Amino acid sequence: MDSNTLPWKTSSYSTGNGACVEVARTSSGAYFRDTKDRPRGAAAVAPAAWGAFLGAVKVGTLA
Secondary structure (H helix, E strand, O other): OOHHHOOOEEOOOOOOOOOOEEEEEEOOEEEEEEHHHHHHOOEEEOHHHHHHHHHHHHOOOOO
16 A cells, blocks of 8 residues: 555644654554654554554553
8 A cells, every 4th residue: 555645644742843653544454654754654553453552542551
C-alpha cells in the first residue's frame, strides 16, 4: 500500500514540532510513522493488535 495516500492523523496533543507519531487506520489494520522521518515509511499492524494496544493505553498499562 502506498503510505502517501493513507488518511494520516496526528494527535491533538502534538505541539507541531514534528516530535510525534502519525496514525492511519484502514480496513486491514493500522499504520504508523514518525512525523520527523516520513520518507522512511510506515509500519503496519493487524486490527486486533491495534485494538489491544489502544486498550492498554486507555487503562494505563502503557502509560
